[in-house]
Amino acid sequence: MSRPDPGQQALARRAYARASAPARTAVQQAALLVGAVFLLVGILGFIPGVTTHYGSMEFAAHHSGAKPLNIFQVSVLHNIVHLLFGIAGLALARAIPTARNYLVVGGAVYLVLWLYGLIIDVGSNANFVPVNNADNWLHFFLGIGMIGAGFFLTRTTSGVGTTRSRTHSAAGVPGRLCGDAGRPAQHWAACVSVHRRPR
Structure with missing residues (x-):
């Protein structure tokens, strides 16, 4: 089993931090x-x-x-x-x-x-x-x-679905780490990259 590249992990963490900041509604x-x-x-x-x-x-x-x-x-x-x-x-x-x-x-x-x-x-x-x-x-x-x-402008904010949460749980990413369905799509890719364990 190959060890993950620390440099790539650092880049992924920075991308995750930027993407996980919620966009203004x-x-x-x-x-x-x-x-x-x-x-x-x-x-x-x-x-x-x-x-x-x-x-x-x-x-x-x-x-x-x-x-x-x-x-x-x-x-x-x-x-x-x-x-x-x-x-x-x-x-x-x-x-x-x-x-x-x-x-x-x-x-x-x-x-x-x-x-x-x-x-x-x-x-x-x-x-x-x-x-x-x-x-x-x-x-x-x-x-x-x-x-x-x-x-x-707030009529639909309470109806945010959980499709992304289920999708990323299926990818093996813990829901408690990447399960906020209200975050932008970039969040998920960066989160998966940071938290996925090498097999």
Whole structure:
């Protein structure tokens, strides 16, 4: 019985480590994208030129006149909210359940903010965020889109089959080592190469 080549085993282990890292699912990618956009919008809100009337920006008041792209009314508080939502999206995109919750709960928050903008008098102190008509409808479509993505993109994640687990158990690879059916196909080839015993 020939002994396995240590160099080949080392290469196989490195390939296994790379392949065994689970790929991001669609819902994780969506949360990552939304978080990145929020982070970018929050940063742009503090850049003069991109944000017009920058000198009239208030911390939180209805008379804050700063407008990114000369469209959306913002304040320091409004920009901070965008930054926090962005950071949360990047952090919560690491796992499927947290990515889904980020999209669904975040979308619900923006629908509440949309209703808030419709109910209040935008010229009163109640509009402390502040928001204008463009903000309101952006919040509406953003809320619907995030909630829809959170539910739609996770409809099939719980139905992952076990075909790969059975296939690789038949190949003589212990299921406890290579039996995660949710991993990409490259995982299995590398795992078999590492754990198969020479006969």
